[in-house]
Amino acid sequence: MKAETLTDPICYHAEGPVWSEAWGGLRWVDMLDGDVMSLDSDGSIQRRHIDDIAAIVRPRRGGGAILGIERGFALEHPDGTITRLGDLWSGGDVRMNEGGCDPDGRFYCGTMAYDKRPGGGSLYRLDPTGEVTVVLEDVTISNGLDWSPDNSFAYYIDTMTFEVSIFDYDTERGLTGRRTFVEFDPDGGGPDGLVVDSDGGVWVALFGGNAVHRYGTEGELDEVIEVGARQVTACTFGGPDLDRLYITTSRENLEPDDDPLAGSLFTAMPGVKGLPVRAYAG
Numbered sequence: 001m002k003a004e005t006l007t008d009p010i011c012y013h014a015e016g017p018v019w020s021e022a023w024g025g026l027r028w029v030d031m032l033d034g035d036v037m038s039l040d041s042d043g044s045i046q047r048r049h050i051d052d053i054a055a056i057v058r059p060r061r062g063g064g065a066i067l068g069i070e071r072g073f074a075l076e077h078p079d080g081t082i083t084r085l086g087d088l089w090s091g092g093d094v095r096m097n098e099g100g101c102d103p104d105g106r107f108y109c110g111t112m113a114y115d116k117r118p119g120g121g122s123l124y125r126l127d128p129t130g131e132v133t134v135v136l137e138d139v140t141i142s143n144g145l146d147w148s149p150d151n152s153f154a155y156y157i158d159t160m161t162f163e164v165s166i167f168d169y170d171t172e173r174g175l176t177g178r179r180t181f182v183e184f185d186p187d188g189g190g191p192d193g194l195v196v197d198s199d200g201g202v203w204v205a206l207f208g209g210n211a212v213h214r215y216g217t218e219g220e221l222d223e224v225i226e227v228g229a230r231q232v233t234a235c236t237f238g239g240p241d242l243d244r245l246y247i248t249t250s251r252e253n254l255e256p257d258d259d260p261l262a263g264s265l266f267t268a269m270p271g272v273k274g275l276p277v278r279a280y281a282g
Contacts, residue, residue, distance in 0.1 A: 001268060002226045003212075003247055009229075009263035010045060011037065014248035016098060016193065017265070019238025020059040020277050026238050027065075028248050028265070029054040031097075036067070039265075050074065050082065055096035056109055059279040066126070066280040068096035068109035073126050075282075088132060094120060098143045098193060098234070103151040104171050105281025108135070110142020110158075118160065125174075128282035135175060144194030144204070144234065149275060155181060155202050159190045164204060164215070182219045193234025193248075198273045205232040205247065212247055214270070223270065229262040237274020245270050 010030075014037070017028040026039040030047070034054045038046045055068035063078035071087040071094075092114075099109035106127050113120030123136035123145075136142070141159035147169065148154070154167045154175055166181040181202070184191055189209020196202055200217045210230050214223035229249035238246050244267055251262035 001223065001270065003228065003245075003266035003268040005228060005261060005264050006246070006267045007039075007045060007265040009251060009261055010265075011248070011250075011263045013233070013250040013252045014263055014265065015233045015250070016056045017234055017236040017238070017246045017248050018058060018277055019236055019242070019246070019274075020279070022059045022063065022279075023065070026236075026246055027057050028234075028246075029057060031055055032252065034069075051084075053095050056099050058101050058107060059277060061105065061279045061281050066101075066107050066282070068099060070095045072096070073107070073109070073132075085126075085130070088124065097121070097141065098145070099123070100145040100147075101278040101280050102154070102169070102174075103147055103278060105279065107280045107282070108145055110136070110139060110145070112139075112141040116141060116160075121158075123156075126280075126282070128280070130282065143192050146194055146196045146202075147278070148196060149198055149200055155194055155196060157191045157194060157204070159192060159207070162186050162190060164191060164194065164202065182215050182221075189230075189232070192232065195234075195236050196275065197237065198242075198275055201272065203235050203245065203270075205234050207231050207233060207250070212245070212268075225268050225270065227266050229264060229266070230259050231262055236277075242274040242276070243269060243272075245274075 051069035053070035065076040067074045110123040111121040119138040121139040139158040143157040162184045167175040168177040189206035192205040192207040212225040231250040247266040
């Protein structure tokens with residue numbers, strides 16, 4: 001299957017697509033420019049600057065959004081105003097990168113060092129009360145995170161491990177029992193963002209691999225979507241029936257004439273539906 005190009009290469013480092021009916025469709029981030037992008041129903045694109053870094057955006061149950069910014073979290077209120085919740089660290093060598101919300105409405109965002117040094121990142125959890133907890137340490141590039149349809153498992157990527165990890169999940173204990181779900185050949189690209197479909201399949205974006213792969217619940221590769229840009233960053237299901245896969249790409253560190261579609265938004269109809277996005281309860 002081949003993905004279709006939906007937009008021009010309008011982003012430098014597009015990431016984190018997410019669909020929510022609450023805000024009228026698709027949003028994603030141009031992460032390193034600090035902008036949140038939105039796709040209107042008429043096909044027009046809107047861009048809103050948030051911070052030096054806009055790492056991730058997810059809806060809030062009461063309206064608005066929760067965001068990961070360079071050194072912490074920010075709340076978008078229903079009227080569009082932004083409240084920054086304060087820096088979680090003081091140095092300028094680490095930034096937020098990617099994450100998601102768990103079935104209990106807690107928001108996770110992981111970090112990475114700008115120089116990508118091993119073990120320079122962590123995975124943070126923001127509870128609805130505003131309490132922040134470090135749930136994983138010594139990660140290098142904290143990336144995709146999503147849950148199984150029955151909420152009993154979570155899938156997580158630290159890109160430089162070249163694997164998708166699987167955790168057991170429950171409300172009280174959180175993420176436990178980490179083990180390998182899928183391993184990747186580094187020559188085929190690094191695993192980046194991921195999303196889980198309604199059948200429990202795990203869709204993984206391959207940065208440097210020109211593709212999104214789907215893995216069944218036992219870790220078997222059963223679908224490949226070819227993408228017309230090398231640096232594939234993330235994917236999500238959207239559309240009124242959640243049957244369309246949206247795919248973001250990056251042109252970070254590329255020359256102007258290299259990989260001409262890099263930074264575009266792509267789409268495909270993979271024949272399976274996604275799950276409604278989990279929202280932050282705070």
